[in-house]
Amino acid sequence: MQGNNASASIDIAPPGVNVNVPHSARIYDYWLGGKDNFAVDRAVGEAMMKAIPGMRYMAGENRKFVHRAARDLVAKEGIRQFLDIGTGIPTRPNLHEVAQRIAPETRVVYVDNDSIVLVHARALMVSTDEGRSEYISADLRKPSSILTDQILLETLDPTRPVGLTLIAILMLLSDAEDPWGLVAELRDAMPSGSVLAITHPTADFNPAEVNAAVAAATGAGMTLVARTRDEVRRFFGDWEMLEPGLVPVSAWHPDEPVEDPEAAYYWAGVARKP
Numbered sequence: 001m002q003g004n005n006a007s008a009s010i011d012i013a014p015p016g017v018n019v020n021v022p023h024s025a026r027i028y029d030y031w032l033g034g035k036d037n038f039a040v041d042r043a044v045g046e047a048m049m050k051a052i053p054g055m056r057y058m059a060g061e062n063r064k065f066v067h068r069a070a071r072d073l074v075a076k077e078g079i080r081q082f083l084d085i086g087t088g089i090p091t092r093p094n095l096h097e098v099a100q101r102i103a104p105e106t107r108v109v110y111v112d113n114d115s116i117v118l119v120h121a122r123a124l125m126v127s128t129d130e131g132r133s134e135y136i137s138a139d140l141r142k143p144s145s146i147l148t149d150q151i152l153l154e155t156l157d158p159t160r161p162v163g164l165t166l167i168a169i170l171m172l173l174s175d176a177e178d179p180w181g182l183v184a185e186l187r188d189a190m191p192s193g194s195v196l197a198i199t200h201p202t203a204d205f206n207p208a209e210v211n212a213a214v215a216a217a218t219g220a221g222m223t224l225v226a227r228t229r230d231e232v233r234r235f236f237g238d239w240e241m242l243e244p245g246l247v248p249v250s251a252w253h254p255d256e257p258v259e260d261p262e263a264a265y266y267w268a269g270v271a272r273k274p
């Protein structure tokens with residue numbers, strides 16, 4: 001977004017961003033009320049909102065989980081370094097901001113494979129002086145490319161527990177891509193005491209709405225898979241689920257009582273490596 005056109009239209013794309021194909025990061029940004037989305041993203045976002053009228057609420061509940069989980073992992077589990085894969089377009093407060101409010105020395109490595117996320121993350125993900133916030137452009141489908149990245153190796157201490165966060169990303173991988181195998185590869189690389197936090201959309205609470213939303217997304221050429229509780233549980237392998245277990249996202253240590261925890265169609269949980 002440069003030059004004289006900077007204020008003329010928000011639909012001017014940064015270099016490398018394809019505005020003809022809908023993208024999950026930008027659709028999600030649209031639901032969250034952000035400005036980094038294009039007509040093609042808004043069209044799919046609207047179609048999915050037609051299927052799930054509570055979609056914006058769902059996106060908000062998912063973000064709130066990010067905040068509660070980051071806070072608890074730092075305050076209760078003593079985590080001081082995070083690997084966040086599928087970061088999304090920066091939305092305040094971002095994970096490192098929540099974590100560094102409690103422990104300013106916290107280090108966060110963000111990973112995403114979308115250029116628009118890269119553009120904004122580099123500009124906005126500013127760390128405290130004591131901590132660090134770094135960004136890697138890499139793909140979850142190649143865990144080794146993440147784990148051997150020089151920035152990760154320089155930022156995270158391999159001997160200390162890591163908070164591995166896979167928030168609203170695994171649904172973008174098909175079963176054929178073996179997301180369970182990919183997550184197992186990441187789990188195996190983590191030191192003992194590490195924790196894994198996952199949220200994942202599901203059709204378990206409202207099959208009609210969720211299946212219609214999935215159809216809208218796949219009809220537009222996207223990969224989107226809603227998974228059952230058992231399928232989501234398998235991502236944690238033999239790690240020990242922390243209280244309250246794998247639950248509807250709004251029911252994971254809510255700050256206030258939630259009237260209908262199943263109104264946001266996500267499973268959420270956190271587990272610790274023995």
Ligand SMILES: C[S@@+](CC[C@H](N)C(=O)[O-])C[C@H]1O[C@@H](n2cnc3c(N)ncnc32)[C@H](O)[C@@H]1O
Pocket residue numbers: 024025028062063066085086087088089111112113114117138139140141166167168169172
């Ligand atoms: C729905 S957003 C979730 C953002 C954030 N984790 C949250 O929950 O607020 C999904 C993000 O995952 C990223 N993503 C999708 N597939 C990916 C992949 N294979 N590797 C890395 N990032 C990916 C997208 O670019 C997008 O930024």
